[in-house]
Amino acid sequence: MAEGPNIVRLAALIGDNARAAALSTLMAGRALTATELADAAGVTRQTMSSHLAKLLECGLLQVGRQGKHRYFRLAGPEVAHLLESLMGMTPAAQGSQPLTGPRDQALRKARICYDHLAGELGVYVYDGMLGNGVLRQVEDGLRLTDHGQLWFRRLGIDTHRVSRVRRTFCRTCLDWSERRDHLAGALGAAFLSRIEELGWAARLEGSRVMAFSEAGERSLRSLFGGVDQEPEPPIRCVR
Known part of the structure; x- marks a missing residue:
């Protein structure tokens, strides 16, 4: 067994399409609701809520409440x-144009x-x-x-x-x-x-x-x- 941190779980979390879309959306530095992140990722709010729970548990996100809404943001600049x-x-797809x-x-x-x-x-x-x-x-x-x-x-x-x-x-x-x-x-x-x-x-x-x-x-x-x-x-x- 190799010594050092186990990055498998972290890599798997980031590698999911919906979670990757949510994380990319939060790169703008703003805090967003689960509904807004679900819309950005093209999934249901229930599905996104499940994804967000996993990202919170892993320490990639933090959440705060304002009124009746919960707002999610990246856990910090390291993320x-x-x-x-x-x-x-990430290499560009073969044959793809750099500007679309x-x-x-x-x-x-x-x-x-x-x-x-x-x-x-x-x-x-x-x-x-x-x-x-x-x-x-x-x-x-x-x-x-x-x-x-x-x-x-x-x-x-x-x-x-x-x-x-x-x-x-x-x-x-x-x-x-x-x-x-x-x-x-x-x-x-x-x-x-x-x-x-x-x-x-x-x-x-x-x-x-x-x-x-x-x-x-x-x-x-x-x-x-x-x-x-x-x-x-x-x-x-x-x-």
């Missing part, structure tokens, strides 16, 4: 990281991965932070540089406060569409929140898409104009 990594390791329509294109360009920015723009941001010396890859992961602390401060993010959150400060997450890394952890979440505060982008209702305005995308890309370049004071966009 989202696991799911996004699995998506990134405008909605898919929007999802590939910028989306929410639990609480941080993913997709083409998420990877662009992470590459820009490495290239501008904001982050540095080290043997045990990522490190925020002294220059990076100043860079985030000019953007309006207090990295000392973010570092006190009880979760991983910053780490990479394999992007399922780009098959490259984007920024996750508390720092990635703070960056996405700041983007929303500035009005550069907004979440589309019922979707993981982050829709950037033209001005918002220009502002985002302007943050990475050159090595060791400080970002300009952020411009708030009116949508």
